[in-house]
Amino acid sequence: MERNVRGRAIDAAAELLREVGAEKLSVRMIADRAGIGTSSMYHYFGNKEDLLLQVALNGFGDLAREMEAAAEPRPGLGPFSTAARAFLEYVAQRPALYELMFDQHLMARHRGLREAERRAFTAFLDGVARDRRFPPELARSIATTFWTLGRGMGVTALSQPGQQLDPAFRAAISEALAYLIDRNMLAEER
Numbered sequence: 001m002e003r004n005v006r007g008r009a010i011d012a013a014a015e016l017l018r019e020v021g022a023e024k025l026s027v028r029m030i031a032d033r034a035g036i037g038t039s040s041m042y043h044y045f046g047n048k049e050d051l052l053l054q055v056a057l058n059g060f061g062d063l064a065r066e067m068e069a070a071a072e073p074r075p076g077l078g079p080f081s082t083a084a085r086a087f088l089e090y091v092a093q094r095p096a097l098y099e100l101m102f103d104q105h106l107m108a109r110h111r112g113l114r115e116a117e118r119r120a121f122t123a124f125l126d127g128v129a130r131d132r133r134f135p136p137e138l139a140r141s142i143a144t145t146f147w148t149l150g151r152g153m154g155v156t157a158l159s160q161p162g163q164q165l166d167p168a169f170r171a172a173i174s175e176a177l178a179y180l181i182d183r184n185m186l187a188e189e190r
Helices: 002-020 027-034 038-044 048-069 079-093 095-101 104-109 111-130 136-158 167-182
Strands: none
Touching (some): 002 027, 002 038, 002 095, 048 079, 048 095, 048 111, 079 095, 079 111, 079 136, 095 136, 104 111, 111 136
């Protein structure tokens, strides 16, 4: 029963997050959507932040699984490219969740959220490490750099109308990344 109530609350919060965003979200809205009494919500979650933290933790788990599922290279794309695309597609499809997952205040206060990000990063690192274009000894540094760039691209997208990168801007970034990777300039500069 406990998992059912907790799970319904978390699912309702994730749905409402997509629909109205974190700022407009209230415990009452979540309880109503989940068909749970407000007092029951506080039995399972101390406050709205605790509930949103669970949504963010689930988000990182989903992101890690999507990058792991994309681990097999696709025609014309290596392991790095498939992992990077999985990350960017996740951001594009779930902008409000992405914003919550990387919220600086939640990150600073909750070690578990930082650990969840680390696990998602590890899935990305695995893609970089399998890509033969990168020297193995630089895999972690390269993954860290591109992870940071991806986070920055996500924040940039969230600040745009419709929370999407302009197609020309996205194309310019893709072109530059392809140039850097295909020319293996990262390895040459060490």
